[in-house]
Amino acid sequence: MHITVDTIIGDILRRETDAAAFFREAGMHCIECPAARGETIAEACAVHGMDAEQFAAAFNARFATK
Template sequence: MKVTKDMTIGELLMADRGAGMILMQNGMHCVGCPSAAGETLEEASMVHGMDCDKLVTELNAYLEAK
């Protein structure tokens, strides 16, 4: 699986629940919020003032290491 900016948080967590820890470590603590599940990683990154490219890179590194 390859993580992209247009992937929703819900899709990511359905594919790998452990990815939630990466999101939380990057300051996205609303992972369990029902409305967050429908947001793309890019949308959520903008709301939280995060660098989406950095987040996607970290998520893909996590998944590749598994």
């Protein structure tokens, strides 16, 4: 799965079974919250003080083979 900063977290979690672990490793422990599932990567990264482009790139690199 390839994501962008505009990808919705809930969509990622539904399509990529290992994604929750990636989010937790990055420090986003609130992904289980129903509100967080409706956020984009950009919105979640802004709340956590993270660079959304870097997060998306790291996610895509990790899940590139799936």
